[in-house]
Amino acid sequence: MSVRFHIQHTTRYDYDDHVSDSHHIARLSPLESASQELLLHELKISPTPDVYTTFIDYFGNLTAYFSLATPHKSLVVDSISEVEISRRSSSLLDLSPTWEEVRDKISLANHANDRAASEFVYASPLCPLNKQLADYALQSFHAGTHIVEGVTDLTERIFKDFQFDRSASSVTTPVMETYHRRAGVCQDFAHFQISCLRSIGLPARYVSGYLRTEPPPGKTRLIGADASHAWISIYIPQHGWMEFDATNNLKPSYNHIRVAYGRDYHDICPVRGTVYGGGRQKLSIGVTVTPLDEAEPSAPDAINPTLTSRNSA
Template sequence: MNKPAKAPLRYHVRHDTRYDYDQPVGESRQLLRLAPRELPWQHVRDHRLEIDPEPARRRCFVDGLGNLAEMLNFERDHDALFIRAESWVELRPRTLPALDRTPPWETVRDGLEYRAGRRLDAERLEACAYLFESRHVRVKREFAEYAAQDFPAGTPLLAGVDRLMRRIFAEFTFDPEATDVSTPVTEVFEKRRGVCQDFAHFMLSCLRSLGLPARYVSGYLLTRPPPGKPRLIGADATHAWVSVYCPGHGWVDFDPTNALMPDLEHITLGWGHDFADVSPLRGVILGGGEHEPEIAVTVVPEDEFATLYGTAQLPGLASA
């Protein structure tokens, strides 16, 4: 007897970013990547932005990696900037492959190596772009040596990736004070401490150092408050994990921060070679003085929306 299909789950995501400047900003250009991607298992029912002050110009586009992006131009003096991105996202269960029934990892590596005269299809050509070093990911012998014990000869690719993910989870400590966005991945390896972004960059460094294509995924993770405590607005954060290319299965996600394969609690914003490709917000300003962003993220299941926000209205769903 076939099991009944699981119903899709809906989430509301609110991502607030605020800058308060010491001095007026005369001109500013901001690049946003705050719109979730449309995927086979993820449907974006609604997405909207609230911006203060109103930009002089806005331009939406799809970047070279297929992520949705928006450019904002501000041309008048302003002392603060507030951007709120709100999305309703529907997730369906993913079809996860049997890890032990995937190709041997050496076969995948050898099949993507450059050879004169070899022609690759579009899918494999895309995968080859994620074999190399990038701003936050290094290809080095020490990373390959660390990963080697999880990839003995003949190991099915995804079984090896799963073992590597679980070893990173066991051997590294989550510590928000240990690193910042500029901490090199070599230092993360030495300290064995960091946050989700660091663990993703380290796992990518290990996989690419073995000759395996892997990309950085940016998004959100549903978190749960401590037992007996209410869910709080702004208590969540952005999240990061990795995706590995496996012939016959496409790209398969792994979350080393939590030692699991993402399914119904991971919301995907976009992906790239590393964090620099998918930073939720980055820009340049003229003026401003000293300033630090205040960021508040809230991910809430549909059935908790009214309790959290004090209204039965579910904005965005009626128009989706």
Template structure:
């Protein structure tokens, strides 16, 4: 799995400070064989750390003047499907509200933060009303979440031109279109506005090879989905509203937080007189058996 981010400028950048969430997490269902980040020009300082959510974060400082900055990440992971406690999923969704039910499960305290409003997943009235059709009184958690996922896929159109990185949940309701980041934020607002705890998950989705055709290198992209806290089991049910499916062994988890603002692939600050810049991103997620033989 590779992820290349390239920034190009029309004047020298004197200094560049960056933060990257590009190293996949070690998880019970995801084993990481290797993960590395390289930067060109070589940074004078690069340090890996762990943030408050347990994500691996790379901090770097490039102090050599440059017109182009390239950040390459390469990882090898093994993912297995997650199995869920079916009895926990059969509980009424109202029980999965950690602020209202703080003693229902040992993990309720840790889930509480993810039931609160966050900057990119505001609890707009449209989200609360939209979710009400799925979160009916006494409905099982698993059934309610699946229904909400189906409806988002049906009612909202995937369109890369409909939104930008600054678009809000209200914007997505107005356009009825967006990308995976938008649909994840929409789902978060829907669930949290009713008191449920849900977190934003950033990662990758491996595409399937078209029969008779080579797999397109670089056709994959960064992806986002949602994981909702399930009391009793203290599991987090992960679902992908963009593709209307529960998260599977094709989903590679990199990081999670309250919303995109906590876990962007790359962000930073530059010192320059440049007036124009361009960004190019290429991601490739390939099964090991698809790799070319040497």
């Protein structure tokens, strides 16, 4: 079984004054994998960039670089994609090694895949190592616990212990602040879970992408009402990477569309850049994820990044 999706991700910057020069990087193209086929990807930028190029970054993500030397008071980056998602690997609960075996194999890193994964054991700018976080994680990882069982339990505990609250955090909220507040959004929960796993020697990486959400009963899907989303991936030697979504307490399946992997959000921010001039800026983001066998969604009055709950970063 497979599901095809059309994704539109619109990012708009409005400036108080003219921007004279700007340089940007975008990571908006969905990834290719055994369970995710990229059928189409198009990036529309207005005003038209003076320079545009693409490259594969260190982590294997398709990245666009563009710059504008034409004065402008607004910038719109419109990403349009189509993907086909097929069933992902079934649970390895009964086959997975213990978490201690994974920790020890990664510390030795005798195989190429293990060596590549080992860099995701170390602290990164947004995912520190911390004894308090190790203690929190170890409540799910008793001696001899299979790694899939342990991560599944940790995912469920984060879902139950932490409240989804957009007002509790921002893109710069430290992990320890999330830990003490017990509140945040998907980005915070992903960073927290990664820090917990790395603090006990397990390799974990940050996944950015999209989550298809369901409209209320009897309502049509609204343009811009879906969300960018974040979750985590844990490495299991001889099996590869397995994903977990603590925000929704599940293993990602048909409704999760992967865009980029990195150590944390800083590595794979969807759009970032440097501008000269412009004064204050206003950012608007709208995401629409539509199954291709579903009717066209209806449009709200304006792009609104706060239409969805418990999903958006």
